[in-house]
Amino acid sequence: MSGVDGKVVAITGASSGIGAATAIELADRGAAVVLGARRGERLASLVERIRGTGGRAEMLEVDVTRREDLAELVGLAVDRFGRLDVLVSNAGIASLAPVADLEVDAWDAMIDVNVRGVLYGIAAAMPVFRAQERGHFVTTVSTSGLKIVPTQAVYAGTKNAVRTVLEALRQESTDGVVRTTAISPGYVRTELVDNVADPDQREAARQAMAELGIDPEAVARAVAFAIEQPEDVEIGELVIRPARQG
Numbered sequence: 001m002s003g004v005d006g007k008v009v010a011i012t013g014a015s016s017g018i019g020a021a022t023a024i025e026l027a028d029r030g031a032a033v034v035l036g037a038r039r040g041e042r043l044a045s046l047v048e049r050i051r052g053t054g055g056r057a058e059m060l061e062v063d064v065t066r067r068e069d070l071a072e073l074v075g076l077a078v079d080r081f082g083r084l085d086v087l088v089s090n091a092g093i094a095s096l097a098p099v100a101d102l103e104v105d106a107w108d109a110m111i112d113v114n115v116r117g118v119l120y121g122i123a124a125a126m127p128v129f130r131a132q133e134r135g136h137f138v139t140t141v142s143t144s145g146l147k148i149v150p151t152q153a154v155y156a157g158t159k160n161a162v163r164t165v166l167e168a169l170r171q172e173s174t175d176g177v178v179r180t181t182a183i184s185p186g187y188v189r190t191e192l193v194d195n196v197a198d199p200d201q202r203e204a205a206r207q208a209m210a211e212l213g214i215d216p217e218a219v220a221r222a223v224a225f226a227i228e229q230p231e232d233v234e235i236g237e238l239v240i241r242p243a244r245q246g
């Protein structure tokens, strides 16, 4: 099955930014989408919007740091739509600070969401993909892992940990059952930096996003491109930056 139409896609971090844009893009192209995040009200209004235009959508309040939540999200897709074709592991958080600031709690939180959350998604979807003999892991990493800069050490580290896991999984999956795609956005205008603790870092990041950032729809189109390929084509890595980002 190629194209997006008719595919069943679960998306984590679907309540805002890239995840929400991806949900709308894929639903517009005929996918059934199963949306997960913690903010249920946001998800509910997105589901309403998608259904209002004739699309198929379900939602579940999910905290990706809880393994059982990912299992429930995958289970919801299978219950409602009969299978799961793609898991878009997109939930993520960012904390920006020099390592010497020792924001240890923020390090833990990024590791829990950005690394454990993705691994729990793989653990939940893999048995379904194996049973179906088909499945696709699309995961949002970051250009932070490609161009290493100060204040993003741990964030970039979490993203590169995931990039490494996906590359190994790709090499382990040459039977063609499981495909992997790592999507690396540059600056995208979203809520990602709104919770950065240090006010100066937060303001600088917000300004960079406002000046340089591209719309989340640009990343959503890249996700759709990876998903719409024929079964024998795997888009391993995609980098989507603002044209003016250095």
Ligand SMILES: NC(=O)c1ccc[n+]([C@@H]2O[C@H](COP(=O)([O-])OP(=O)(O)OC[C@H]3O[C@@H](n4cnc5c(N)ncnc54)[C@H](OP(=O)(O)O)[C@@H]3O)[C@@H](O)[C@H]2O)c1
Pocket: 012, 013, 014, 015, 016, 017, 018, 019, 036, 037, 038, 039, 040, 042, 062, 063, 064, 065, 090, 091, 092, 093, 094, 113, 140, 141, 142, 143, 144, 184, 185, 186, 187, 188, 189, 190, 191, 192, 193, 216
């Ligand atoms: N914006 C950028 O410039 C940029 C660049 C490169 C990579 N990225 C990556 O893109 C992805 C999406 O981020 P975004 O930019 O769209 O920012 P965003 O608007 O803040 O979206 C982040 C999403 O992750 C969800 N999330 C956070 N913690 C979660 C948890 N514990 N359980 C479940 N969901 C959780 C949030 O939903 P709830 O709060 O409702 O749970 C939200 O839907 C992230 O992985 C981020 O690292 C962003």
